[in-house]
Amino acid sequence: MSVRRPPTGEEIISWLKQGVALLEAAGVAIPRDLILRPDRRRIERPLNSEQRRIRDHVDQFMAASVDELPGAPPLQAQRIYEAYRRFADKKAHQPISQTAFGRALAKRLRKEKMGARIYYFDVQLRDEPGLPL
Numbered sequence: 001m002s003v004r005r006p007p008t009g010e011e012i013i014s015w016l017k018q019g020v021a022l023l024e025a026a027g028v029a030i031p032r033d034l035i036l037r038p039d040r041r042r043i044e045r046p047l048n049s050e051q052r053r054i055r056d057h058v059d060q061f062m063a064a065s066v067d068e069l070p071g072a073p074p075l076q077a078q079r080i081y082e083a084y085r086r087f088a089d090k091k092a093h094q095p096i097s098q099t100a101f102g103r104a105l106a107k108r109l110r111k112e113k114m115g116a117r118i119y120y121f122d123v124q125l126r127d128e129p130g131l132p133l
Helices: 009-025 032-036 049-065 077-091 098-106
Strands: 066-068 111-114 117-120 123-125
Touching (some): 049 066, 049 098, 077 098, 077 117, 077 123
Antiparallel strands (some): 066 123
């Protein structure tokens, strides 16, 4: 008796492509965006204590030190993190890592990578108004 192995990912994708081609040849219209990016409900999980600490620190920093200013020049991520470190020192908080800070900030602000640097848009630091990049 031979044991049949499960199909590989490549074999499954090939099978799906063949099925889509057969359906399209039969005149069935298939919206490509549903195939490539199906809508999935995001599962919201409760935050653990470290995630809550990060969220709270970033929320406090944003409320105290960052103003939304549409049309403001792009602000380099490093400058925002340095301002956060100064804020954490003043508050006697243990600062979070730059990576964790960047992830938390990306949920709140529009960012873009330009060259090797990351910039945030439409914001200004309160303690550095009007400074050039």
